[in-house]
Amino acid sequence: MGMVGNFSITLTVEGDRIVKAVANPGYLHRGFEKLMELRSWIKNFPMVCRMNVVEPDSMEMIYSMGVEKLAGIEVPERAQFIRSIYLELARVGSHLFGLWAYANMLGFDTVAQWAMYHRDLVLDLFEELTGGRVYHIYIWPGGVRRDFPDGFEDRIVSTLHSIGGCVPDYDNTFFNNRLFYERAKGIGTVTREDAVAMGGTGQVLRATGMEYDIRKVDPYAAYDRVPWDVHTRTDGDAYSRIWVVRDEMIESVHMIFKLLDAMPKGDVYNRIPNPFKWRVPEGDAYVRCESSRGELGLYIVSDGGDSPYRAHFRTPSYPHGLTVLEKALVGESIADVGNIMISLYVVAPEIDR
């Protein structure tokens, strides 16, 4: 199961039908949460992003939000906008990656390569901004590391226009394709009741019709400064989930344009104490944000020391890849296992941490 990360599922089958599915995570368990307890607050930033390989930026954001909440640090307005733009670019990149995985799984190799190419254009933007294509270490407590380079905003707009200009091609080749409809309609259905009982969020929940998006439920960064819509479908099957992904990608692109227009000038970070000697006040906090997979939360505890006493990441793939997957696979055909797994939008490194 390389496309979602190293993960395995043990299936009990009768002929072609699955009777029981048992998820086996653990191939990517690196013990990050324990390792974080042994490193200072600032030294943990390169570690947290490696928990989710596909969208590391939301991990940086959630860790930063947790530390800021414990330490009482404010973030300047311009930095909030930059964070939102940065996170939405990451969402576009992550959805393109998910589209690569899903289209490949169904055999639409051409569309998958287009998605990977367009993701590469987004990664070029990240490389210009932060020096790294995948792991950026750009958000830190108090704001972001540096301001946009000159002309960067124009390059964001032109990159997004070139990706957006290909949406009709994507629609004609994949999203409106009868083959996608036949392969995904009614497959891997997760009902609203099941999603609610099993802690589902993100596309798994929005494909059942609930407009649950942390950016609206618990607004953070600059998401409440511009108007935007939450996209839902009603059937809860793989077809609906992938359509929600497509709609969200397009909404993110529009959101970036609006954020760029509304972004004020100003500082991009507030000074924090000397990071190498920083002791965050005692306390605990649960913060959450909307990663491209669903609700990403962090329960962080400080005992007043120079490293986290406990950091527990509540990743969206944890309920989706363990409990929801085991239920959704029962009664389905072996041929649809990959289809369902990727449509549930699971990223294995997030489950194991």
Added chain:
Amino acid sequence: MNGSLERQLDSIFRDIQTDVADDGRLRVRATAESVLSVLKFLKDAGCDYLQLVSCVDWVEQDQLEIVYVLSRYIREGEQPGDDQTRVVLTTLVPRGAPSLPTSIGVFPIAEPYEREIHELFGVRFEGHPRLTPLFLEREYDIPPFRKDFDTRQYVEDLFGAVPPVGEES
């Protein structure tokens, strides 16, 4: 919503402590005996979203703290953000014999969280159907996420040597 939940909890349960924090979040401290009843009450009162079950090792107090983070999904006719129900429920168990009843009957999603806490911290959840290892492959004398699990000693025992740190190599 959190204020009225606090009043209801205080009127029903004798052995809990509640307070509403500055950020509006309701904090409930329950005993190990009452935590399952409090969870059932919160679920019936509308907290149908168990976001996280976590564990913190307070080694100096010789206790493990189990933390339940709850909120509420959106109902018909509500807008996202209307409801601000946020609850953090905690309970303490002794490190020597940590045991709690399972919450799977109230929240099915608790199953993997409790399994992970059992594996990494050693807490037994009575009634859990599958307390088998989730991530790890070998047995450990001390559950690995506890504070007295020495990671350097573990590396030395397993590999026979610890890589030099900060030395010329």
